[in-house]
Each structure stands twice: as C-alpha cells, then as structure tokens.
Amino acid sequence: MQPLSDPGTLERPLFFDGQQLYAEDLQGLEAHHRALRWLHNRSLHQPGVGNGLAVSGRRGEREVRIQPGYALDAAGRELLLGEPLTEPVPPVAGEPDGSPAYFDLTLCYPSDDDLEETETRDGVCAPRGAVRLRERPVLCWARLRPDTSGALRPVDxxxxxxxxxxxxIALARAGILDCRLSADLSATLRRTARPTERPRIVCGTGPVDWKEWHAVAGDDDSALLGLRAEVSTGARGFRATPCYTARVDGRRPLVFPGEKDEPDVVLLDGPAYVQDATPGQFQCHVPLLVYAGALAGLPDELIPNARRQWQVTWYAIEE
Structure with a gap:
C-alpha cells in the first residue's frame, strides 16, 4: 500500500463479535497503521540516513562493507538493515580513457517481489502461504558520468x-579501476533524515535550457527583452519557498559578426533576477542590451551558445 497524502481518505478497520475475518481484513488493519506511520515520517523528516549504515572500503579492495542502520525515503518508508552486509564492487575496468569509473552505492525500499518469505504455513482447506516477509532494503550501484558542467550524474x-x-538514498561514492576501488570510499554525498536547523542556506550551479524572453509571454511579435530559463531546485528539499538570488556565469561579451559591411553586434547582459519562485524551482530572467551594431532579433547562434557557455549560479535562504 502506498502512503496517502491525505490522511482523511484512510478507512479504519473495525471488528465485531461473531464477524468472520479474512486475511485482507487483518492486512487492511496493518496497512492503515503503516500509511499513518509513513505520513508521520515524511511530514517530520526528510529523505536520508537516520543512523548507522556506515559504508567502508579501502583503496585496492574488491568489496565494500555496509553496517546495520536506518534510513527514510521520500515516501516516509523505513529502510532498515538489521545485519552487516558485504557488497562486491562493480566488475568494470574503468573509463575508456583509463580513468576510474564512478558509482554511487544506493539503498531503496523493496518491492513486494523482492521480499523474502521467512515463514510459511499450511492453511485450513487452503494451500500453504507466507505468514512472514523480511523487508530488507535493496542495495544497488548507480553508474555515474560527468554532465556538461563536469558534475557526476547517474547515466540511467x-x-x-x-x-x-x-x-x-545514496550511501557512498566509489571510483573503480581494474575491478578494484581506486580510492577510499567517499561518504560526503550522504544526507541526514534529521531536518536541518533554520535558517538554511543552500547554493547550486549548472547549465540550463535558455529560451527567448519576450515582453508578452507567448506573443512572437512582442518586444524581445533577453533570455530566460527554468532552474530546478527540487533536489534540495525546500519545505517553503526560499529567498533566491541568481547570477549568470560564462563568457562575456557576446560578439556576433555583422552582415556584409555592417559592424559586429555586441550584446551585454544585464543583472539576472528571479521570478515565479516555488520550493522546487524559479525562473531566471536575463535582459540583453545592444552595445554596438544593429539588431533586429536574436542571432541564430545565441541560444545554442548560451546553452553551451552560460550557466546559472544561485543560492537560497530558507527561513
């Protein structure tokens, strides 16, 4: 049963003397309490490690060790590892250029098909069935490669x-070379399930999908003011809309050759500012000014060049 966003939709099972009970009645009672527990978890905590789940691995080793511990995912589901585990590193030689291949060791809630039946019983006039399942979280290696900004991101x-x-939930990052750890495991990417103390200050940077910015949205004949882009901040887990500040980093000025005997067109960008902010994203607007030459519209090369050379750096303060 998936956690419900509205606890008012829950139906509390009731029983009466003489009622004939079926397995689904008792499972419905358990599902009711589980849904409320998951709602409690995601209302008061954030996805991350609650305690334990220490991961160790030294350079040159072929396996890593995971200690028992407890974590929560975004749905409020508990990821409980009750005993130490040993996980082999991915059997890869490295990247084609000879550098290490990078992976994140991750933990996720198991699906029903992944649960181990630890006890079964014969039914009364019914086939044998499972009465206990072990909810062991699933460990998985996520292959990483650098994006256009150089940051490592999952390939999938x-x-x-x-x-x-x-x-x-990410537990550790490993570099693999010749089927061995190329360096000690790094745990700097781990997040805690405990909410941070406010005010909270977070920053980020990366490429964005620049588009034309007109004075009237959706009107191709309206005045062209500059560029705009949607910046996603959902991965930072803001609970309320923070105060965003943004700037544009990249090559300046933008120079485009003029046609025939006309002078080159030089574009200067004005101060970037934020609009339509939410906890998960904001719009970054950048005005463009013509410094020299004549310009009837944006050069065809501007958008591709901006997407390739300009990125947005931002920071946010959540009260």
Missing part, C-alpha cells in the same frame, strides 16, 4: 530521478 535517467526525488 530513472536512477537520476529517483535520487533527486529521494526515493533512493
């Missing part, structure tokens, strides 16, 4: 989204 889009949304 589904894994990247699950990590950003907190459905999967």
């Amino acid at each position: 889009d589904a894994q990247r989204l699950a990590l950003e949304e907190g459905r999967v």
